[in-house]
Amino acid sequence: MNPRYIVVVGLALMAVGFIGRAAHADVKAGEAVFKSRCANCHSLTPGLSSIAPDLAGVVGRKAGSLKDYRYSPALRDANFVWTPAKLNEWLASPHNAAPETEMTFTGLKSEKERADVVEFLEQRKAK
Numbered sequence: 001m002n003p004r005y006i007v008v009v010g011l012a013l014m015a016v017g018f019i020g021r022a023a024h025a026d027v028k029a030g031e032a033v034f035k036s037r038c039a040n041c042h043s044l045t046p047g048l049s050s051i052a053p054d055l056a057g058v059v060g061r062k063a064g065s066l067k068d069y070r071y072s073p074a075l076r077d078a079n080f081v082w083t084p085a086k087l088n089e090w091l092a093s094p095h096n097a098a099p100e101t102e103m104t105f106t107g108l109k110s111e112k113e114r115a116d117v118v119e120f121l122e123q124r125k126a127k
Contacts, residue, residue: 030120033113037105044124052103058082059122074100087118 041052048054049069061082064075078098080086090097091114093107108114 025115025119027116027120027123029113030116030118033108033117034120037108038117041105055121055124057125059084059087059118059125072100072102074098074102084118084122087121088114091117 038055043049043054044056046054046056047068049066053066053069053071059082063078063080063082064071075098082090086097091108094101094103094105095107108117
């Protein structure tokens with residue numbers, strides 16, 4: 001069997017598994033996790049970037065694309081869009097998702113917390 005096929009199928013199954021978990025995500029719990037683990041560095045106000053880029057409308061946005069934030073080369077040169085699955089991967093371990101990232105956050109080990117935060121961010125999509 002073609003190894004490339006196995007990788008593609010594996011990634012698709014992971015995405016489906018995440019989507020299933022997201023169906024049970026809790027926006028309020030995600031907001032609480034965001035406030036306790038993310039809000040010290042990330043704002044939800046568009047254009048308010050200081051320590052880290054704002055996350056207003058992050059779902060669907062190309063990584064490293066905010067004009068008012070100076071990204072590390074790892075994200076400035078990244079070629080992906082922040083989808084729910086990519087956010088889940090990032091929240092699990094930013095340094096596995098982008099090894100050269102300058103982000104000091106080590107990740108959320110809880111699948112439930114990650115699903116909750118992603119759902120919270122999805123509810124805050126740019127209008």
